Amino acid sequence: MPLHTPSAVMPAEATDPVGDVPPVRILPSQTSATTLADRAQAAGLAVLAASAWPESPADTAPPAVAGFVNSSFSPMAAEVARRCLHRRATITTNAAEAASPCTAVIIASALGDLASARHVAQAVDAGVRIGPLLFFQCVPNAVAGHVAAQLGLVGPVISVGDERSGLDAAGLLIEDADADQVLLIRVEQAAAAHDRDRAEAVLLAAGAATHERSRT
Amino acid sequence: MTDAIALADPPVARRGAEPVVITAAAVSSAFGRGVAPLLSAALEGTPGFETVRRFDVADRRVGVAATLPGSPTLGDELDQVIHEACDEAGLSSGRRAQCPLYLAVHGDPDLPRTQGAEANEHSAAAFARSVAKRAGLSTEAARAYTSACVAASTAVADAAAAVARGRVSSVVIAAGYLVDPDQFALFDAGRALAPDGRVRPFSARRGGLLLGDGVGALVVESTSSAQRRGAKILARLAGWGRAGDAYHVCRPRPDGAGLARAITAAMQRAAIRPEAIDYVNAHGSGTEHSDAAEAAALHLALGESAATMPVSSTKSVHGQALEAGALIELIVTVHALRAGRLPVNAGYLGPDEACRLNLVLETGQERPIDYALSINSAFGGANTALLVGAP
Numbered sequence: 001m002p003l004h005t006p007s008a009v010m011p012a013e014a015t016d017p018v019g020d021v022p023p024v025r026i027l028p029s030q031t032s033a034t035t036l037a038d039r040a041q042a043a044g045l046a047v048l049a050a051s052a053w054p055e056s057p058a059d060t061a062p063p064a065v066a067g068f069v070n071s072s073f074s075p076m077a078a079e080v081a082r083r084c085l086h087r088r089a090t091i092t093t094n095a096a097e098a099a100s101p102c103t104a105v106i107i108a109s110a111l112g113d114l115a116s117a118r119h120v121a122q123a124v125d126a127g128v129r130i131g132p133l134l135f136f137q138c139v140p141n142a143v144a145g146h147v148a149a150q151l152g153l154v155g156p157v158i159s160v161g162d163e164r165s166g167l168d169a170a171g172l173l174i175e176d177a178d179a180d181q182v183l184l185i186r187v188e189q190a191a192a193a194h195d196r197d198r199a200e201a202v203l204l205a206a207g208a209a210t211h212e213r214s215r216t
Numbered sequence: 217m218t219d220a221i222a223l224a225d226p227p228v229a230r231r232g233a234e235p236v237v238i239t240a241a242a243v244s245s246a247f248g249r250g251v252a253p254l255l256s257a258a259l260e261g262t263p264g265f266e267t268v269r270r271f272d273v274a275d276r277r278v279g280v281a282a283t284l285p286g287s288p289t290l291g292d293e294l295d296q297v298i299h300e301a302c303d304e305a306g307l308s309s310g311r312r313a314q315c316p317l318y319l320a321v322h323g324d325p326d327l328p329r330t331q332g333a334e335a336n337e338h339s340a341a342a343f344a345r346s347v348a349k350r351a352g353l354s355t356e357a358a359r360a361y362t363s364a365c366v367a368a369s370t371a372v373a374d375a376a377a378a379v380a381r382g383r384v385s386s387v388v389i390a391a392g393y394l395v396d397p398d399q400f401a402l403f404d405a406g407r408a409l410a411p412d413g414r415v416r417p418f419s420a421r422r423g424g425l426l427l428g429d430g431v432g433a434l435v436v437e438s439t440s441s442a443q444r445r446g447a448k449i450l451a452r453l454a455g456w457g458r459a460g461d462a463y464h465v466c467r468p469r470p471d472g473a474g475l476a477r478a479i480t481a482a483m484q485r486a487a488i489r490p491e492a493i494d495y496v497n498a499h500g501s502g503t504e505h506s507d508a509a510e511a512a513a514l515h516l517a518l519g520e521s522a523a524t525m526p527v528s529s530t531k532s533v534h535g536q537a538l539e540a541g542a543l544i545e546l547i548v549t550v551h552a553l554r555a556g557r558l559p560v561n562a563g564y565l566g567p568d569e570a571c572r573l574n575l576v577l578e579t580g581q582e583r584p585i586d587y588a589l590s591i592n593s594a595f596g597g598a599n600t601a602l603l604v605g606a607p
Binding site for chain 2: 067104105109110111112114117118120121123124125127129130131132134135136138139140141142143144145146148149151152153154155156157158159160161162164165169172173175176177178191192193195
């Protein structure tokens, strides 16, 4: 694995191993009338940065992630994480402030990596051998570990089955100082052909609801 | 690697003021239903591994696991242990209806073979709600944890944090994994399974892990809630901690720094020093890199106490129950504490310089246990530590 500097401390104009990031332009109706950022703020958390997949018609397929095959799940998660952390870096002028937080990673997904799970089930039922790479990518933690390693995020790594649980867990982690910030990534892979893959990420910090309680 | 990154200093762990206790624990394992047969196997170091008959393993490199007899279903087994745990804790139907269920599972077992949009009805959260509904627990507050081998311990830590903060008075944590053909094929393809059919944690010539059935349920609540009901307290949930490696997709950080921070956070919350801990139930998967990293973590977190601290991995007996593993091990740890007896690290062949620990190798070791630590690690560099204390 190559050595990476955390993108949070990287000036926007520097050579960037995580590549260019398009400007913030979250499509208005990804899952409902509100975004994950809106819902996080409604839950009393401060939203430091946000991203989504897709954000524009140019987002046709997320960039591949080395070691992950056959499925959009992990590439989508990695891409929204990269965009979110990069945006935080570009709007924070104090590099030390950007670098210092202990950041947790939470993956929230209703169906997990459905494409990989279906691929494995079909192979097992057909008596076909499966590739060794699928061994680790079938759990959502794996891409969280990829994101954490790439971006230097040393807080807890958690995977839950829905967004509300992720927001609730994020608030408690911050209150109890398990982390200063939480990168919450929601990934929903299309179950049917007419659906579309989508993902969102938010970088969360203590907000109105957590500031007072976290002083105890 | 990421060693050169100037990693953030971890903050000092905080917690809410309410003391947290465990008032019930129920389990099913390869040794049968109930805590007694599992605890007996762990204390005697009797492995439960045998040839898998639940599905065809003829084409696999390894064909061994620790399984319940027959073809149990995950839903039925979860229903059973949750029912037992709620009864043991004396939760009335009215209390159950207010009680959240935190369920650690890989997902709905039917999901991978469900086609089209119907799959949306088989989400992990929907599975948790259906289990909660059958158990008479709050469906509104049911949630699913899917963080691989730390799913259950993460659920316990979240429950403890919420109870300590007074957000909720009691939580039922359940977890389940039954050895299945899909995960078995994945672990076989990843060459993770021990070719010699034994799990040998921290031992020379250890060859990998083996899968095992594990279904468990725990009731975690505030001391005041338990006392108001007159419930028997099995153990205090004195501390909990989580931290990430920021190192690799599936390999542990070799210096154990992430796991060490999780252990330190648990000790901070319990307000104890390493020498107060009497036993460590290790993750001890039996794989080369993971066991060495874990030994490094124990030395990093426990300092001089690590050299003499009794350590064992009961995966050597019941196998790796994936999302449920941490709950099975916590239940073993709680009951070992209550019995004042140390579970055995089975399968040991000889020392490994990378794993210099005071392993429990002989049966029949009895001692008062005031505090015991249960630790786990998972893919993604996720680490957890749960610290239980005598009531």
